[in-house]
């Protein structure tokens with residue numbers, strides 16, 4: 001059975017995401033960088049980590065850890081709806097709650113609910129939703145904002161459930177592995193990249209994006225993170241509709257490799273929503289093949 005490390009401890013949303021990737025031995029790991037370290041060292045076959053939330057945005061710990069050290073690639077993704085339970089030690093009433101702990105993304109998603117329902121509580125950041133449950137169990141904080149399933153793992157009770165400021169909030173998770181043959185194109189794929197471009201060169205981001213636009217490739221996400229050196233130096237994370245096995249995507253990646261300071265391929269994998277990645281007119285593999293055949297005929301004088 002494959003071994004999958006996930007951002008734990010037991011009962012996180014990330015554990016629920018890991019369970020969607022099929023039968024596996026699941027290994028709870030304390031932080032996102034440590035999940036990725038376990039994959040890089042070969043201790044596990046793959047790792048499940050959150051990448052973005054529809055309310056709180058990018059999970060920066062994941063983005064930074066994917067761009068550093070030995071390369072890893074995403075081989076699958078999963079999108080889960082996010083609604084929370086508030087867990088407390090048995091007998092705690094809402095008015096007793098002075099501190100409420102959780103992952104910063106979870107706190108962002110229940111900010112208004114806490115203000116309205118736990119008026120005496122100060123929010124406190126923890127490494128994950130379930131690590132907050134552990135801290136409440138240990139008596140360090142009064143309440144934890146958790147995945148509903150967390151109550152089955154800890155000696156706590158549910159003070160409130162189905163808590164969310166924003167209906168339909170979702171988190172996207174990635175299953176990452178050491179570089180391996182990418183999954184075959186399915187016709188509904190996403191490709192992820194991290195690109196470092198010339199910071200001082202006017203138009204360098206525009207020309208990077210032009211390589212995609214020229215080939216009719218839809219950009220589905222762009223984020224930047226500082227390179228941790230000078231102010232003004234960033235790494236750009238791009239998600240594209242399409243698969244490295246398609247001519248248009250392979251052509252764009254090759255152009256970025258020529259023109260950027262650094263490109264890290266972060267995987268081509270099936271999209272969770274299975275929405276088709278349809279090449280625009282004149283950008284199918286057949287169009288590229290026909291164009292190459294024409295160039296060959298011209299070279300050969302045929």
Ligand SMILES: O=C(O)C(=O)C[C@]1(C(=O)O)C=C[C@@H](O)C=C1
Nearest residue numbers: 012013014050103105128129171
């Ligand atoms: O702490 C967890 O339970 C996680 O899986 C992390 C995470 C996140 O990073 O966004 C996942 C989903 C929720 O939005 C809150 C926290």
